[in-house]
Amino acid sequence: MPTKKLINDPKNIIEEMLEGVVRAHPGHIRQVPGSPRSVVAVNGPRQGKVGLVIGGGSGHEPTFLGFVGKGLADACAVGNVFASPPPDPIVECAKAASRGAGVLFMYGNYAGDVMNFDMAAEMAAMDDIEVRTVLTTDDVASAPLDQKSKRRGVAGNFFIFKIVGAACDKMWSFDECERVARKANDHTFTMGVALSPCSLPHTLKHNFEIGENEMEIGMGIHGEPGVAREPLRSADAVTDEIMDRIFTELPTREGGKVAVLVNSLGSTPLMELYVMNRRVHQRLAEKGIVVHATWVGNYCTSLEMAGASITLLALDEELTELLDHPCDCAMFRAG
Amino acid sequence: MPTKKLINDPKNIIEEMLEGVVRAHPGHIRQVPGSPRSVVAVNGPRQGKVGLVIGGGSGHEPTFLGFVGKGLADACAVGNVFASPPPDPIVECAKAASRGAGVLFMYGNYAGDVMNFDMAAEMAAMDDIEVRTVLTTDDVASAPLDQKSKRRGVAGNFFIFKIVGAACDKMWSFDECERVARKANDHTFTMGVALSPCSLPHTLKHNFEIGENEMEIGMGIHGEPGVAREPLRSADAVTDEIMDRIFTELPTREGGKVAVLVNSLGSTPLMELYVMNRRVHQRLAEKGIVVHATWVGNYCTSLEMAGASITLLALDEELTELLDHPCDCAMFRAG
Numbered sequence: 001m002p003t004k005k006l007i008n009d010p011k012n013i014i015e016e017m018l019e020g021v022v023r024a025h026p027g028h029i030r031q032v033p034g035s036p037r038s039v040v041a042v043n044g045p046r047q048g049k050v051g052l053v054i055g056g057g058s059g060h061e062p063t064f065l066g067f068v069g070k071g072l073a074d075a076c077a078v079g080n081v082f083a084s085p086p087p088d089p090i091v092e093c094a095k096a097a098s099r100g101a102g103v104l105f106m107y108g109n110y111a112g113d114v115m116n117f118d119m120a121a122e123m124a125a126m127d128d129i130e131v132r133t134v135l136t137t138d139d140v141a142s143a144p145l146d147q148k149s150k151r152r153g154v155a156g157n158f159f160i161f162k163i164v165g166a167a168c169d170k171m172w173s174f175d176e177c178e179r180v181a182r183k184a185n186d187h188t189f190t191m192g193v194a195l196s197p198c199s200l201p202h203t204l205k206h207n208f209e210i211g212e213n214e215m216e217i218g219m220g221i222h223g224e225p226g227v228a229r230e231p232l233r234s235a236d237a238v239t240d241e242i243m244d245r246i247f248t249e250l251p252t253r254e255g256g257k258v259a260v261l262v263n264s265l266g267s268t269p270l271m272e273l274y275v276m277n278r279r280v281h282q283r284l285a286e287k288g289i290v291v292h293a294t295w296v297g298n299y300c301t302s303l304e305m306a307g308a309s310i311t312l313l314a315l316d317e318e319l320t321e322l323l324d325h326p327c328d329c330a331m332f333r334a335g
Numbered sequence: 336m337p338t339k340k341l342i343n344d345p346k347n348i349i350e351e352m353l354e355g356v357v358r359a360h361p362g363h364i365r366q367v368p369g370s371p372r373s374v375v376a377v378n379g380p381r382q383g384k385v386g387l388v389i390g391g392g393s394g395h396e397p398t399f400l401g402f403v404g405k406g407l408a409d410a411c412a413v414g415n416v417f418a419s420p421p422p423d424p425i426v427e428c429a430k431a432a433s434r435g436a437g438v439l440f441m442y443g444n445y446a447g448d449v450m451n452f453d454m455a456a457e458m459a460a461m462d463d464i465e466v467r468t469v470l471t472t473d474d475v476a477s478a479p480l481d482q483k484s485k486r487r488g489v490a491g492n493f494f495i496f497k498i499v500g501a502a503c504d505k506m507w508s509f510d511e512c513e514r515v516a517r518k519a520n521d522h523t524f525t526m527g528v529a530l531s532p533c534s535l536p537h538t539l540k541h542n543f544e545i546g547e548n549e550m551e552i553g554m555g556i557h558g559e560p561g562v563a564r565e566p567l568r569s570a571d572a573v574t575d576e577i578m579d580r581i582f583t584e585l586p587t588r589e590g591g592k593v594a595v596l597v598n599s600l601g602s603t604p605l606m607e608l609y610v611m612n613r614r615v616h617q618r619l620a621e622k623g624i625v626v627h628a629t630w631v632g633n634y635c636t637s638l639e640m641a642g643a644s645i646t647l648l649a650l651d652e653e654l655t656e657l658l659d660h661p662c663d664c665a666m667f668r669a670g
Contacts, residue, residue: 004530006643016610019609020611021609024616195340215339238341268341275343278351278354278355296355301605304602331605
């Protein structure tokens with residue numbers, strides 16, 4: 001059975017979504033005149049502050065759009081569903097975010113995004129905007145640790161962007177913002193599990209097929225193959241499988257601190273996420289690891305895909321201070 | 336195909352969810368010792384303040400649990416999935432919320448909830464806690480306007496609780512809190528559309544069946560029958576059908592103000608909600624009605640049901656001031 005959707009003509013869906021977004025959040029974001037796919041924070045960019053530009057395909061809301069605002073990202077380039085934005089709206093974001101202190105591009109490591117953001121960086125350079133790029137690669141299931149640069153960026157984006165957005169908001173230098181961006185990415189570990197597919201608005205066809213009693217551990221947020229297709233098991237067993245995998249890389253030891261994100265891929269409800277969160281906390285407590293803060297909900301989705309991801313952020317004093325820094329975005333507020 | 340769920344033994348699901356909730360939000364909520372189904376705001380109750388107790392069945396998260404916190408509800412009684420809590424945890428909530436100025440019980444108008452909350456009110460009276468009850472009846476599809484007291488409470492709960500929580504937080508008298516509770520309910524109008532069912536954790540069976548190309552306008556949040564089963568139409572057509580129905584009751588005229596809530600019933604993604612929100616704003620603009628504030632997202636869900644609801648709150652100066660009052664809850668923050 002195809003997914004039923006509340007949509008109009010699918011070829012207008014992103015423009016219609018964006019109209020709904022800016023009408024809902026006029027105090028937080030606006031579209032660049034003449035470049036509607038470039039969404040800018042109303043109170044973000046200011047003189048001498050490093051600009052933070054994020055972006056990528058649509059369909060992962062509130063990623064990326066929802067994280068534009070004071071204390072987080074200054075601008076966001078909006079692609080079609082599961083497709084990178086082209087260079088032009090990215091360049092417009094760079095211009096809108098630039099206040100003479102440099103602009104950081106941060107986005108998940110996907111080939112299309114890398115190509116378009118790199119092209120945009122070259123175009124911005126011709127306008128005398130210095131751009132540096134830090135890719136997010138938090139998905140531990142997407143490549144081995146010794147090939148971390150091949151990993152994809154997924155829900156951990158939320159932690160990484162939040163930390164870098166705080167550094168920019170605190171008026172750190174370009175070098176320091178870039179340094180802490182790489183550090184935040186290196187300290188962030190995500191793994192997901194998919195139970196059922198989503199379908200794209202243009203086709204209404206599932207983006208993958210999976211058996212009635214199966215799950216796929218490590219599947220990507222566009223349906224990229226994971227590490228194991230297995231019979232569906234209990235929430236605790238699934239959580240343990242994910243946590244065991246993350247623990248092989250997490251640098252945090254007894255007495256150390258982490259932040260936790262339990263994220264729905266779309267249709268998995270809060271009830272199930274909180275059951276998983278309980279197990280995440282149990283496992284961390286067993287190891288004597290302290291949870292500094294926890295987020296549970298829809299942070300990086302794949303339309304109505306069923307499943308969840310768990311992200312751990314290994315904290316030190318610097319990352320903790322930045323994570324705790326207030327932000328005020330269209331779809332997220334903290335501090 | 337039954338819904339796949341990330342759960343353990345379904346008979347423990349509420350206790351496990353609650354453990355995950357209090358571990359995630361220890362700064363906001365706690366369970367009453369010996370009464371784990373009674374969840375209380377850490378910084379809510381205080382001397383001389385009217386207590387606000389909400390509650391109902393689980394499966395609608397973040398309703399009700401997520402709206403416990405300073406500036407909103409003081410306590411929440413937690414039932415099983417789609418089932419009222421029994422009197423005992425409600426009484427414990429009343430005790431925890433009571434600081435000598437009276438306790439308001441507010442919850443959706445469902446027979447089981449009315450029975451249990453009324454019994455709890457009698458039991459609380461024996462402990463010298465004065466309880467008054469205001470039922471929410473915002474679902475315009477659930478009974479005709481001249482039988483408003485028969486209507487059910489749905490997503491509009493969010494607006495109503497928020498306003499009353501603000502009045503309590505501002506230390507208004509018991510009479511005034513009760514008055515504004517009834518007024519907020521009378522000014523709140525919700526109507527929903529369901530596209531596909533959810534399934535209960537205990538059975539994994541759909542709570543209703545619906546054709547591959549059908550929708551049901553006005554279906555309740557437990558699958559109660561709506562007002563029309565029709566072929567699925569475009570987002571704009573569906574939004575218009577809902578808005579036209581709400582406009583027949585909305586007292587707001589040209590130049591007047593409303594607040595808007597576009598709510599997912601569970602698996603309908605933000606992209607679709609924002610497309611609908613765009614149309615809601617268009618329709619209001621056509622009538623010269625001003626949107627004071629907009630919320631879009633998962634506020635009152637039915638597990639992973641697909642569909643959405645639209646709520647309009649007709650604002651005057653008093654309701655606007657209360658709606659804008661800050662609150663800081665486990666799963667929601669404003670102001």
